[in-house]
Amino acid sequence: MNILLTNDDGIRGAGLWALANALKIRGHEATIAAPFNQQSGMSHALGLMREIEYKRFDNPDFEAWTFDGTPTDCVKIYLEGMSNKKFDALISGINDGANLATDVLYSGTVGAAIEGFLHAIPSLAVSLNKNSAITFDTSAEATINYLEKILAVKHEPFLHNLNFPKRFRADKPEFISTRLGQRDYINAFTSHTDDTGRAYFKIGGTIVDLDAGEGTDIYATEHGFVSITPLHCDTADYEAIVELRKIFRG
Secondary structure, three states, X not given: OEEEEEOOOOOOOHHHHHHHHHHHHOOOEEEEEEEOOOOOOOOOOOOOOOOOOEEEOOOOOOEEEEEOOOHHHHHXXXXXXXXXXXXXXXXXXXXXXXOOHHHHHOOHHHHXXXXXXXXXXXXXXXXXXXXXXXXXXXXXXXXXXXXXXXXXXXXXXXXXXXXXXXXXXXOOOOEEEOEOOEEEEEOOEEEXXXXXXXXXXXXXXXEEEEEOOOOEHHHHHHXXXXXXXXXXXXXXXXXXXXXXXXXXXX
């Protein structure tokens, strides 16, 4: 397989290189297009109206490029401006931290995978829970196993969000299909003033799960499963479309 790798943790992200090395060991080709630095929370943002610097990243084993832009910039620029390669799949990750529930709306990891999907490439967003007993290498191996299996039976583009738990329920990864839960944060914005009098906010907060019920991605990872949530890019509300048509016919 010919795989395009990206992430939002930056070109030196441990999860990115775990994937690259695991693909090489399995005999697959990996090409890397990743940001200069950390780009968490960038969602599907594009660096419009600015110059995006790029350069070759020095690695003898892989074609690797790095960009002063968002994860989506990296994918879009490489696919549309730098290469005519045909890719069998795109993997974004492995992110150092979960991307569960409604957090997928903010995730740069998921945003980069969306861009791959929009280019008709089967795409995975992959994340590993913080402080997990599972290593990036183990997660990478399991991700490639999953990708090989799904590509053998699914022949059209897809967008899957994978989340590895803090520890496996059994001695091996078990994949389970899930829906998105609902997650929020309390005390997310804290106000500060530095020594010069400059006022600023920091974003953080404590997780509050509003829907972590059975069947959700949160529930799955809390019970030691690897959560797989199929996503799509069509955000239209079709029931509301039908309702509006009835209203405006009247």
